[in-house]
Amino acid sequence: xxxxxxxxxxxxxxxxxxxxxxxxxxxxxxxxxxxxxxxxxxxxxxxxxxxxxxxxxxxxxxxxxxxxxxxxxxxxxxxxxxxxxxxxxxxxxxxxxxxxxxxxxxxxxxxxxxxxxxxxxxxxxxxxxxxxxxxxxxxxxxxxxxxxxxxxxxxxxxxxxxxxxxxxxxxxxxxxxxxxxxxxxxxxxxxxxxxxxxxxxxxxxxxxxxxxxxxxxxxxxxxxxxxxxxxxxxxxxxxxxxxxxxxxxxxxxxxxxxxxxxxxxxxxxxxxxxxxxxxxxxxxxxxxxxxxxxxxxxxxxxxx
Numbered sequence: 448x449x450x451x452x453x454x455x456x457x458x459x460x461x462x463x464x465x466x467x468x469x470x471x472x473x474x475x476x477x478x479x480x481x482x483x484x485x486x487x488x489x490x491x492x493x494x495x496x497x498x499x500x501x502x503x504x505x506x507x508x509x510x511x512x513x514x515x516x517x518x519x520x521x522x523x524x525x526x527x528x529x530x531x532x533x534x535x536x537x538x539x540x541x542x543x544x545x546x547x548x549x550x551x552x553x554x555x556x557x558x559x560x561x562x563x564x565x566x567x568x569x570x571x572x573x574x575x576x577x578x579x580x581x582x583x584x585x586x587x588x589x590x591x592x593x594x595x596x597x598x599x600x601x602x603x604x605x606x607x608x609x610x611x612x613x614x615x616x617x618x619x620x621x622x623x624x625x626x627x628x629x630x631x632x633x634x635x636x637x638x639x640x641x642x643x644x645x646x647x648x649x650x651x652x653x654x655x656x657x658x659x660x661x662x663x664x665x666x667x668x669x670x671x672x673x674x675x676x677x678x679x680x681x682x683x684x685x686x687x688x689x690x691x692x693x694x695x696x697x698x699x700x701x702x703x704x705x706x707x708x709x710x711x712x713x714x715x716x717x718x719x720x721x722x723x724x725x726x727x728x729x730x731x732x733x734x735x736x737x738x739x740x741x742x743x744x745x746x747x748x749x750x751x
Contacts, residue, residue: 459684459696465668465677468540471711472665472673475535479662482534482652485669487646490526493674495634500679501632510633511627518621518630522637524614530638531645532607539600541714546704547583547724548604551666552683554579554734555612565618575734582726583718628682629713 476485501508510518537545554576561567583605621630658666686698701724708714 454647456684456696457689458680462677462680462684463699463703465672465680466541467546467700468707469669469677470532470537470545470675470704471549471707472668473537474542474712475665476662476669477538478660480653480666481649482538483531483646483649484535485646485666486530487642487650488666489530489670489674490635490638490642492670494632496671496675497539497628497632497635497678501629505626505629507629509607510629511620514621515633517617518633519637521614521621521630522609522634523641524617526635527638527641529610529614531641532610535576536600536603536605536607540604542708542712543701543714543724544601544720545604546690546701547727548601549608549703550698550727551579551583551613552608552612552615552730555609556615557561557734559613559616559656560619563619565616565619565698571737573732573734573749575730575732575737577730578733579727579730582723582728582730585723596617627685628679631682635698637695698732699727 473485480488509515533545533549558573559578561739618630618634625633705715705724
């Protein structure tokens with residue numbers, strides 16, 4: 448393993464800190480701004496910033512015409528349907544539970560890759576998936592719904608993870624042809640029709656002039672830190688250490704989110720949920736490792 452992979456990657460650390468606190472920020476924003484309005488308001492400056500960056504970085508903001516429809520559909524899923532499910536689900540659950548449920552994405556993504564015949568099935572990776580979803584069951588069943596997330600809300604967050612993984616599989620041919628940042632920028636307009644239908648009325652009904660300063664600060668974090676800076680830092684990290692190593696950093700988001708939620712709201716997971724938390728991360732880590740090396744009984748190739 449090279450020294451650059453061994454070293455802590457600063458862009459990815461910044462990304463995970465932003466994403467870890469994002470769950471808390473959105474809960475604070477929800478005190479005065481509804482989820483549908485957040486989704487629309489987040490999209491507008493995010494796309495403008497990414498379009499300016501893509502034009503500077505790549506000399507364009509769109510993929511080729513032949514690939515545009517697929518790219519827009521990816522955006523509809525990843526920034527439209529995903530966002531609708533996730534934001535509404537988060538409103539009814541805790542930051543910790545939402546972060547843990549989203550941690551299943553690295554397991555869900557290869558399942559869709561197998562279904563789409565992009566990868567061959569890996570039996571050990573499927574074992575990791577079963578373990579991870581056993582942990583999800585413990586997480587959902589282990590909390591007092593008066594203190595923790597409701598079952599419906601947690602199902603919505605889990606559904607958002609499924610949609611995100613599906614969008615990743617559909618985007619895979621594009622990511623083999625274009626830079627990831629260009630694909631992201633080109634895909635975002637695909638979400639706009641759904642976000643306009645969902646969020647226009649909600650955004651117009653918000654008393655923007657009456658928002659508390661802490662709401663503005665956290666909205667800025669949701670839009671710019673998590674929505675723009677974190678994505679750009681993530682792609683920079685991928686360029687520096689590769690996608691497999693970068694994915695491993697995502698395992699720190701659930702514990703970070705739990706820590707931030709405790710610091711801000713004083714919320715903690717129930718004992719059985721902590722067990723589920725550990726089982727989810729163990730299953731995801733095991734499945735991801737098996738997917739990378741083929742079998743848990745073979746060492747990773749030297750130089751990986």
